[in-house]
Structure formats: C-alpha cells, structure tokens
Amino acid sequence: MNEYDSNRILDLANKIDYTVTKELSEANCYILNTCHIREKATDKVYHDIGRLKKNFRNKVKPIVLVAGCVAQAEGDILLKKEKYIDAVIGPQSYHKINETILKLEKKFKSINMTEFDVVEKFDTLNNIKNLDNKVSSFLTIQEGCDKFCKFCVVPYTRGAEYSRSIEELIQEANQLVDNGAREINLLGQNVNAYNYREKKLSDVITAISKIKNLDRIRYTTSHPKDFTEDLIAVHKNCKKLMPMVHLPVQSGSNKILKSMNRNHTVEDYINVITKLKKTRPDIKFSSDFIIGYPGETFEDFKKTIELMNEVQFINSFSFIFSPRPGTPAFNLDEINQNDAKNRLTNFQLIAQKIKNNYRKKLINKKTKVLFENKMKIGNQYFGRDEYFNSVIVESNEDLTGKIKNIKILKGDHNSLYGEVASNINETNYAA
Numbered sequence: 438m439n440e441y442d443s444n445r446i447l448d449l450a451n452k453i454d455y456t457v458t459k460e461l462s463e464a465n466c467y468i469l470n471t472c473h474i475r476e477k478a479t480d481k482v483y484h485d486i487g488r489l490k491k492n493f494r495n496k497v498k499p500i501v502l503v504a505g506c507v508a509q510a511e512g513d514i515l516l517k518k519e520k521y522i523d524a525v526i527g528p529q530s531y532h533k534i535n536e537t538i539l540k541l542e543k544k545f546k547s548i549n550m551t552e553f554d555v556v557e558k559f560d561t562l563n564n565i566k567n568l569d570n571k572v573s574s575f576l577t578i579q580e581g582c583d584k585f586c587k588f589c590v591v592p593y594t595r596g597a598e599y600s601r602s603i604e605e606l607i608q609e610a611n612q613l614v615d616n617g618a619r620e621i622n623l624l625g626q627n628v629n630a631y632n633y634r635e636k637k638l639s640d641v642i643t644a645i646s647k648i649k650n651l652d653r654i655r656y657t658t659s660h661p662k663d664f665t666e667d668l669i670a671v672h673k674n675c676k677k678l679m680p681m682v683h684l685p686v687q688s689g690s691n692k693i694l695k696s697m698n699r700n701h702t703v704e705d706y707i708n709v710i711t712k713l714k715k716t717r718p719d720i721k722f723s724s725d726f727i728i729g730y731p732g733e734t735f736e737d738f739k740k741t742i743e744l745m746n747e748v749q750f751i752n753s754f755s756f757i758f759s760p761r762p763g764t765p766a767f768n769l770d771e772i773n774q775n776d777a778k779n780r781l782t783n784f785q786l787i788a789q790k791i792k793n794n795y796r797k798k799l800i801n802k803k804t805k806v807l808f809e810n811k812m813k814i815g816n817q818y819f820g821r822d823e824y825f826n827s828v829i830v831e832s833n834e835d836l837t838g839k840i841k842n843i844k845i846l847k848g849d850h851n852s853l854y855g856e857v858a859s860n861i862n863e864t865n866y867a868a
C-alpha cells in the first residue's frame with residue numbers, strides 16, 4: 438500500500454512541477470514514506486535524516502517531509518526531536534502534500550498534517566490522473582481496519598474501515614489498463630471487508646474483470662472472518678482471478694488467536710481453505726505468522742507448525758512478536774526471547790522445506806508467466822506466474838506485458854528460471 442501511496446504522492450507533486458530526480462543528492466525536497474508495522478521504523482527515519490544532513494552539510498537544506506504511518510503515530514515526537522524534519526503528513530492526509538510543500542517553500546515551519554480525511558483524500562485523488570504505467574499495478578479499494586487485533590497499529594494509523602465507490606474503482610482500473618497494466622492487484626488493509634453500498638469485493642472483481650486487455654486480478658490482504666460465500670464463488674466464476682490467496686492466520690492456537698482478538702478460530706480458517714479448494718482445486722495459499730506472541734507456550738507453537746503442515750503454504754511471512762507502542766499488546770509480558778528466536782528458526786526451516794518441495798515439483802513443468810520488465814543484466818526478463826512466483830527468462834523478444842508459457846528449468850530461494858516453451862505439450866501445466 439505504501440508503494441501505491443508513494444506513486445499517488447508523486448502524481449500529486451507533479452501538479453506543482455516536482456519530479457523524481459535521477460540522483461538523490463540533486464533533490465530539493467525529500468518525502469520519506471514510512472511503515473510502522475514493525476519496530477525500528479522510527480530509527481530508520483532518523484538514520485535516513487542523518488544521511489541527508491551529511492549529504493547537505495555544505496548545501497542549502499532541502500525540504501524534508503515524513504509521510505505515512507510513522508508520521509501518523511509519532512508525528513509530534515518526530516518534529517520535536519528532529520528539527521531537520523519540516524513536516525509530518527499522515528496516510529489519510531497526503532492529498533494535502535502540495536499545499537504543505539508550497540507552504541514550506543515560503544519558509545513555514547513544523548507542519549503537522551495527521552487528520553483522518555480519508556473521504557477528502559480519495560475525492561482529491563480521483564481528480565488526479567494515476568500515472569502508473571506498470572504491467573502489474575496496485576489499486577487501493579479499501580483502507581483502514583475495524584478489527585483491532587491487539588498487536589496491530591493499523592486501526593490507529595490508517596483509521597476506520599473506508600471503502601471507495603465502485604464507480605471510482607472501475608474508472609481507475611480502466612485508466613491503469615489504458616496505461617499498460619495487464620494485472621491489477623486490489624489493495625486494502627482488510628480488502629475483503631470492502632463494502633460500498635452493499636457492493637462487495639466479489640462485485641469489484643467481477644466488474645473490473647470485464648475490462649478488455651486486463652488479464653489478471655489479485656487482491657490482498659484478506660481476513661478469514663470476511664471470507665464470504667460470494668468471494669469464494671468468484672474464484673470459480675472469474676477466470677482472470679489468480680488461484681493464489683494470501684490469508685494471514687498469525688497462529689495455529691485458538692488460545693493465542695483469542696488473546697490476539699483475531700475473531701476467528703483455527704477451525705474457521707481451515708473451513709475457508711477447504712471451501713476455496715473445493716471451489717478451485719488448483720488454488721494455493723500464503724500466510725503471515727507471529728511467533729512468540731505473549732502467552733505462547735511450546736504447545737501453542739506446535740499447533741502453528743501443525744497448521745503449517747496441514748495447509749502447506751507455498752509462502753509464509755513470519756516474525757517474532759514486535760510490541761508496537763499504542764497497541765493493547767504493547768504492555769503484555771513478552772515470552773523468553775531465546776525461546777521466541779528458536780521457535781522462529783524452527784518455523785522458518787519447516788516453511789522453507791514446504792516451499793522447496795513445492796518448487797521442486799515445478800521443474801520441467803510449464804507455467805503461464807506475465808512479464809513485467811526487462812532486467813538490468815543482459816536479455817533477462819522478470820515476470821510472475823499465476824501463483825506469484827518470480828520467474829526469470831532470457832529472451833531476444835521483448836516480453837514486457839506479455840503472457841508466455843514458460844518451461845521451468847531450475848529455481849533458487851527467490852526465483853524460478855525458465856525458457857519460453859512454445860512447443861511443449863499444453864497439458865503439462867504446474868498446479
């Protein structure tokens with residue numbers, strides 16, 4: 438979402454003739470768009486400002502803005518502690534970035550823009566042309582969250598759930614496709630909570646799937662509780678919707694899920710997975726896990742491993758619990774950090790083994806890859822298959838924006854490598 442926001446900030450700043458410089462040191466204005474989901478985000482801000490100060494030691498000080506969730510959560514502290522920062526601007530106020538920059542040009546000082554103006558924000562953005570010209574583009578359809586998981590900062594930094602109008606979304610999706618997008622990834626902190634005048638995420642998917650020249654649709658990130666029957670059904674009915682779902686579970690223990698205030702059980706989660714598999718047998722899953730949440734015993738951890746083995750996630754994102762200031766979990770007693778580290782190592786070894794086994798099965802199989810860009814080295818092109826795996830091939834033909842059948846030859850931790858397979862048996866697709 439920050440990538441989407443950064444691009445919109447750039448679209449806005451273009452209106453007042455600000456563009457991206459080739460070299461960092463050539464800029465006269467810096468916008469640091471930040472994420473507060475993990476610890477150390479604020480340290481990173483101070484670190485980056487330190488680098489700027491060094492670069493500009495003998496030059497005129499540039500305008501410096503801190504945007505995003507760190508600005509929202511710690512704006513006043515940042516302004517007080519680091520005088521080099523001229524303004525902080527929260528994620529629901531970035532539509533005011535131009536007026537902020539213009540004020541700063543006139544030597545205004547210490548501007549704090551952290552109101553929750555989400556309606557005004559999207560109204561402003563609707564009047565700004567989305568200038569993305571990427572083969573795979575993001576489209577924010579929903580923001581904020583009302584779930585209040587005890588460990589999470591999102592309800593405090595992004596505010597309450599807000600869904601954009603479906604008409605706006607269709608318009609922006611058309612614009613993206615006109616600019617060259619062939620894949621759209623629908624974004625929301627709680628994307629399947631989308632609800633605009635009774636229109637749901639499944640309605641958005643169905644509506645944009647009608648756009649000619651749009652080949653692929655994805656969405657992220659979902660909550661198990663909002664996985665309604667219509668969303669499950671659209672996985673069968675919409676061929677453009679990719680058979681890959683990122684569905685965070687966080688823990689395999691009902692006790693921990695309850696103390697996290699996740700509002701679902703492991704059984705609810707498995708129920709959604711089972712229904713999706715029934716609807717679309719080739720579907721696969723990825724998930725997020727918090728290891729070592731306060732109160733997690735070894736028994737609880739074992740249940741997370743059991744869930745991992747049961748679902749066979751092809752990708753997992755796992756972290757040790759990180760207490761975020763301002764969240765209810767911040768004051769809970771952390772478990773022994775050595776235990777947490779050992780559990781994370783064990784968890785990641787198992788996750789990697791599952792991933793490796795899955796990827797081994799892809800070797801010598803064909804997969805459909807949408808190519809996004811030419812890489813810097815030689816004639817290599819980067820793309821993704823239907824399961825969001827990175828695939829790299831060499832080709833003399835410009836593959837950008839094309840979907841090709843690729844025979845996978847080998848793979849490493851990050852990517853699969855293959856060749857364009859024009860004459861291979863059509864039935865040998867990986868699933």
Ligand code: SF4
Pocket residue numbers: 582583584585586589590591592626627660
């Ligand atoms: S559902 Fe997701 S975004 Fe919302 S509070 Fe929970 S973890 Fe945060």
